[in-house]
Amino acid sequence: MQDVNEMMRRPEIVMKLARLGSAHQCRISFMRSLLRRLQRERWQFKRSIWTVDKNSIGHAVYQAIGPRRTYSLVAFSHPLKPGEATDRVVATAWDASFTLFDGVPTEADIAHLEQNIPLQEAGRVRCSSLSVSRANRSARLYKHVVESLAAGQQPDPQTIEEVGYLMRTTAVYGSGKLGAADWQLVMDRKGLSGSFQAEMLSVWLTRAFTVDLAEHEARMLGGDRAVCLEQGVRKRIGVGNSTGLGIAPYLVNHPRLLNNWITARETALARVRALTNADAEKVAVFKTMLRRAQLNVQSWFSTHPIQVAKQTQLLADLKKLIEHTEQIDPVDQAPQGAFWDALYRWGEQHLSLEGQELLAMLVMEPYPELVDELADGIQADEINMYLIDGSMTARALLELIEQNYGWALSVDYEEKHNLSRFWYVSEEKLEPRLGKRFEEPGAELEQPLCVGWQVARLYQAVLAWTGTEANGAVLADFLAQHAQYRHTVRRVQQIEAFPYMEIHDNIIANEMSPIDMLRLKLSFFGATNFDPRSDRWIRINMFQYAPFPDQLASSPDDDWAYPPLIMPLQAGQTT
Amino acid sequence: MKFSLNEIEVHGKKAVRGAGFEWGYAEEMGKAQRWLAMYDLPGARVLAAYLAHPELHGDLFQVPNKLTKRILKADGSALYCPVLTGAWLCDRSSIDLPQKIKIESLAYPLLLLPYLAFIARDQQKSMAFRFEQNRFCYADQQLNAEVGSRVAADDTNSASIVFSDDSVAGNRTIDFEQDVEEKDWQLLNQFASRTYVPASEISRQGAGSEEDRLR
Numbered sequence: 140m141q142d143v144n145e146m147m148r149r150p151e152i153v154m155k156l157a158r159l160g161s162a163h164q165c166r167i168s169f170m171r172s173l174l175r176r177l178q179r180e181r182w183q184f185k186r187s188i189w190t191v192d193k194n195s196i197g198h199a200v201y202q203a204i205g206p207r208r209t210y211s212l213v214a215f216s217h218p219l220k221p222g223e224a225t226d227r228v229v230a231t232a233w234d235a236s237f238t239l240f241d242g243v244p245t246e247a248d249i250a251h252l253e254q255n256i257p258l259q260e261a262g263r264v265r266c267s268s269l270s271v272s273r274a275n276r277s278a279r280l281y282k283h284v285v286e287s288l289a290a291g292q293q294p295d296p297q298t299i300e301e302v303g304y305l306m307r308t309t310a311v312y313g314s315g316k317l318g319a320a321d322w323q324l325v326m327d328r329k330g331l332s333g334s335f336q337a338e339m340l341s342v343w344l345t346r347a348f349t350v351d352l353a354e355h356e357a358r359m360l361g362g363d364r365a366v367c368l369e370q371g372v373r374k375r376i377g378v379g380n381s382t383g384l385g386i387a388p389y390l391v392n393h394p395r396l397l398n399n400w401i402t403a404r405e406t407a408l409a410r411v412r413a414l415t416n417a418d419a420e421k422v423a424v425f426k427t428m429l430r431r432a433q434l435n436v437q438s439w440f441s442t443h444p445i446q447v448a449k450q451t452q453l454l455a456d457l458k459k460l461i462e463h464t465e466q467i468d469p470v471d472q473a474p475q476g477a478f479w480d481a482l483y484r485w486g487e488q489h490l491s492l493e494g495q496e497l498l499a500m501l502v503m504e505p506y507p508e509l510v511d512e513l514a515d516g517i518q519a520d521e522i523n524m525y526l527i528d529g530s531m532t533a534r535a536l537l538e539l540i541e542q543n544y545g546w547a548l549s550v551d552y553e554e555k556h557n558l559s560r561f562w563y564v565s566e567e568k569l570e571p572r573l574g575k576r577f578e579e580p581g582a583e584l585e586q587p588l589c590v591g592w593q594v595a596r597l598y599q600a601v602l603a604w605t606g607t608e609a610n611g612a613v614l615a616d617f618l619a620q621h622a623q624y625r626h627t628v629r630r631v632q633q634i635e636a637f638p639y640m641e642i643h644d645n646i647i648a649n650e651m652s653p654i655d656m657l658r659l660k661l662s663f664f665g666a667t668n669f670d671p672r673s674d675r676w677i678r679i680n681m682f683q684y685a686p687f688p689d690q691l692a693s694s695p696d697d698d699w700a701y702p703p704l705i706m707p708l709q710a711g712q713t714t
Numbered sequence: 715m716k717f718s719l720n721e722i723e724v725h726g727k728k729a730v731r732g733a734g735f736e737w738g739y740a741e742e743m744g745k746a747q748r749w750l751a752m753y754d755l756p757g758a759r760v761l762a763a764y765l766a767h768p769e770l771h772g773d774l775f776q777v778p779n780k781l782t783k784r785i786l787k788a789d790g791s792a793l794y795c796p797v798l799t800g801a802w803l804c805d806r807s808s809i810d811l812p813q814k815i816k817i818e819s820l821a822y823p824l825l826l827l828p829y830l831a832f833i834a835r836d837q838q839k840s841m842a843f844r845f846e847q848n849r850f851c852y853a854d855q856q857l858n859a860e861v862g863s864r865v866a867a868d869d870t871n872s873a874s875i876v877f878s879d880d881s882v883a884g885n886r887t888i889d890f891e892q893d894v895e896e897k898d899w900q901l902l903n904q905f906a907s908r909t910y911v912p913a914s915e916i917s918r919q920g921a922g923s924e925e926d927r928l929r
Contacts, residue, residue: 266718266891315720323719323752324890524745524832529805567913574917581911587737615805619779625738625801 141477146409151546153405156644160655161449161492162662164700165500166507167404170665170682172514173339175697180206180330184344184688187243191216191352193359198253199351201344201688202243205330210269210337211240212344213249215257216352224275226309226381231261233273235306235352239341241267241320259310259317260568266320269337272311274345277379281305284353288368289361299375301440303668303680305349307379311338323522332516334396335664346378346682370690374699377683380666383676387656388562388571391588394633394640395519400663401639403517407510408483411502417478424505426464431701432501433457438702441670445654449493456494460486507697527629529615533605536614536631540598543634546643547591548598559649562588573653573675589647593627600624667700715899716891723748725902726761730797732908733765739797746800746828751892753857755824758894760866762901764796764822767868775821778802786817793821793869800829807833815875820845823870830875831857840880845873856884 152158164171183204191197201212218234236256240248248267255262259273276282280294280302287294313335315321325331331340350373357365368376390397436457439450463485467478479502486498503510540548550557561582565572576582587593604617618625634640645651653675661669666679684702686694717725727744731737743761750757769775776788777798788794794817803811803826811833820826823845831852834841840853847862864870911917 263715265716315718318716318718318721318891321718321720321890522748523835524742524749524828526804526807526832526836528808530808563911564909565913565917566907566910567917569910572911572917574911579914579916581917584909584911613809615802615809618805619777619802622736622738625736626741627738629738629741 141413141415141480143406143409143413146412146480147405148408150543150638150641151643153401154639154641154643156642156646156651156655158492158496159642159659160652161496162659163497163500164662164665164667165404165407166503166510166697167400167407167514167517168663168665168700169333169335169339169514170343170685171697171700172333172511173336173343174685174691174699175511176330176332176515177203177205177340178691178694178696181692182206184691186347186351187211188249189351189355191355195352195356195359198249199348200244200249201347203340203344203688208241208328208330209243210330210340211243212341212348213238213240213244213252213256214345214348215253217257218276221278224278226275226307227383230309233257233259233309234275235348236273237271237341237345237348238264238268238319239270239337239344241269241325263318265318266324268317268319269325269331270311270313270341271317271319272308272338272341272345274306274308274349274378276306277302277304281353284368285356285360288354288357289365291361291364291366293366293369293372296372299372300438302379303375303683304377304379305353306345307381307678308342308345309381310385311342311380313338326518332518333514334400334517339664342378342380342681343685344688346376346685347687349378350376350687373687374684375702377680377685380661380679380681381676382657382661382679384571384573384653384657386660387653387675388586388588390642390656390660391590391646393519393521394630395637396517396521398637398640399517399519403513404663405639407503407513408499410509411506412477412480412483414479415477421505422464422478425501427704428501428504428701429457429461429464431704432497433461434702434704435667439668439670443671443673445652445674446669446671452491453493453497456490456497459489460494460498463489511697525629525633527614527618527625528632529613529618531614531632533601533612533614533617536628537598537601537605539631539634540594543638544591544594544598544631544641546641547594547645550591550595550645550648552592552595556649557645558592558647560647560651561585562647576647587626589645590627590630590641591645592647593624594631597624597627597631665700715894715896717751717894717899718891719748719751722751722758722892722894725899725906726758728906728909729761729765729902730905732905734771735797739801742801742804742829743797743825745832746825749828749831750824751894752888752890753859753886754889754892755827755859755861756866757824757828758892758902759898760822760824760868762898763866763868764825765905766901781812781815784812784815786815786819788819793819796820796822796825796829800826804829804833807837811877813877817873817875818871819869820871820873821869823867823873824848824865826873834877837877839877840882842876842878842880843873845870851880851882853880853882855888856882857886858882858884859886 186201188200195216195218199214203210215236238256284294331337354367436453486495561574561576563581563584654671654677657677661679668680670678684699723744726747727740730743731740747757775795776792778786830841830843843850846864846867848865849860851858
């Protein structure tokens with residue numbers, strides 16, 4: 140077995156925005172690790188309350204009963220008139236709203252939630268709420284499903300394929316927002332161990348609700364004639380999610396967490412690449428997952444030019460990769476190294492970034508025993524203050540920057556196009572936005588997200604300062620005169636402990652694509668089917684093909700991320 | 715109204731920035747606010763009072779530039795700013811910080827307390843901080859506090875800090891949310907809102923194209 144550390148891909152490779160923007164889900168992803176844990180720990184699920192009436196107004200409670208605690212999704216249905224819904228953060232009303240409640244809510248709890256949850260940001264919750272979210276119906280699919288089921292028929296497979304969800308969430312809040320439970324309250328809970336587990340559990344239970352609601356409306360419409368969704372059809376329905384710029388700053392504002400996600404993923408890849416043999420059974424699993432991934436990519440229905448180009452490229456990559464894997468023999472040890480490592484390095488030579496990243500994730504699939512434990516409890520210390528090390532010398536800081544921030548120093552910040560954007564928080568709905576520095580007001584209120592530029596300026600300032608100060612001068616002295624660099628010094632001083640904490644690109648450059656940042660985070664959630672609507676707005680599908688709560692106990696272990704190879708016939712298809 | 719620790723931290727950070735401090739100081743005071751709220755000390759109230767001080771950026775509030783015989787005393791009738799002083803002490807904590815320090819002119823002393831706790835944690839020491847009949851001892855997430863009526867004092871002419879290896883038996887539990895008075899929250903909000911760019915049509919475009927109504 141090779142040394143795993145030597146196999147780790149370096150930050151200079153991994154943290155380039157173009158590669159982050161080509162990220163795919165893997166075994167480590169949060170949705171998958173959640174369901175693995177729920178299944179392993181034998182959680183029970185029941186819908187304990189349903190008050191939704193014939194006008195689809197009402198609420199439901201779904202309990203998730205774990206070995207130590209119970210969590211409840213409280214869902215409120217309050218459909219808008221057709222055409223009223225908007226996914227923007229500035230919306231004030233939605234078709235449905237949700238909270239994941241810590242425990243089992245009493246009637247008084249539900250009454251309080253009913254006053255606040257449908258209002259979302261205009262309401263307040265208590266720390267008994269772990270997450271708060273809202274969703275709108277799919278204009279294309281929801282009504283079609285209700286009408287089909289009401290008439291005693293299953294919905295059109297093609298429409299299901301193209302849309303993939305009945306409702307889509309437009310925000311899922313956690314970590315203390317709107318008064319919800321602070322991260323510190325739940326960070327030691329074993330049942331929610333890891334990142335975004337409360338949010339993922341909330342979305343998974345929401346999925347069940349969306350199906351129940353559509354079937355309910357079908358019954359109201361069609362009476363005795365109405366049927367339920369067939370299992371095979373139901374599985375193809377996930378929960379849509381519509382994400383904008385709001386989550387992009389997250390990656391920059393949570394550098395230790397980002398580092399820990401990436402480290403877990405890269406360690407998983409390195410462990411597989413370090414293996415000196417690959418038995419036929421494992422290779423067979425890989426080949427199957429490869430074809431299933433191909434099915435998934437073929438089903439991407441985005442019309443956005445960026446995504447169409449990526450999809451085309453990825454399909455071409457997959458074709459090449461499948462042909463190549465048919466030719467190589469796992470038993471025949473390649474002279475330069477082990478099977479998986481050789482395959483990965485072939486990918487580096489022959490595939491685009493999308494193909495390389497997909498391959499990197501797929502080689503992990505046959506190895507739950509090596510990979511899955513890395514997903515458990517991926518967290519970071521976001522609570523404590525990191526003290527600046529004032530004793531560091533100026534020279535040491537300069538070297539730290541030279542060794543780790545070459546990507547920042549190599550940018551010419553005199554060129555306007557390298558500074559053309561600025562990140563800020565808008566007064567309206569307090570949402571992050573990206574402005575054009577030289578064309579609109581507000582740049583003086585720029586958020587400290589432009590790490591590259593800040594580090595480059597810090598470097599120049601320290602360089603200039605060292606030239607004029609006596610020997611032995613330390614950072615504490617520099618900072619006493621240059622307070623504007625405190626934030627950046629603190630950041631830079633963490634780089635050796637958290638090597639994957641930085642995006643190695645200038646995120647205020649003209650050509651920067653914000654969806655690359657969104658894609659990285661969403662891939663860690665476990666999203667497939669990325670559908671950008673612009674360079675800063677993206678739709679995904681969550682939990683598509685996953686078991687429902689009533690199926691989890693009897694489902695094969697973690698086998699749902701990609702569609703099954705044998706697909707039911709499409710309408711009109713004969714073979 | 716109750717706020718989560720995260721809300722208190724973020725609000726405090728934005729308020730300090732909006733009041734004109736650099737981001738580095740703002741994020742430090744954000745963490746300080748979280749710490750004070752965790753132990754149910756009136757951090758938001760005292761921060762609001764400080765930021766609202768009419769001479770916030772004048773000569774009244776200073777930062778130390780060196781310790782003379784372990785005593786910090788500001789010039790004339792000036793006071794040490796807790797934000798800048800806390801940062802200054804933290805920066806020096808791994809260099810030459812004495813185990814005993816006396817500060818003879820400190821504004822809003824409660825705001826300095828969390829910085830001393832951060833230093834204690836970083837140095838794996840315990841810390842004792844006294845001012846105006848208040849005494850705080852802290853080590854290993856254990857806080858033992860004797861809180862007097864002047865805990866929210868806007869200044870003190872005698873504060874003492876001691877770092878040692880003594881253990882501490884805590885007498886305050888950790889909470890994950892805190893009741894903050896509306897007027898204090900709103901005062902902080904006035905400062906925090908200075909960090910936001912006002913709404914405009916061009917700003918809305920910067921959030922992404924108008925969402926299509928399909929699907």
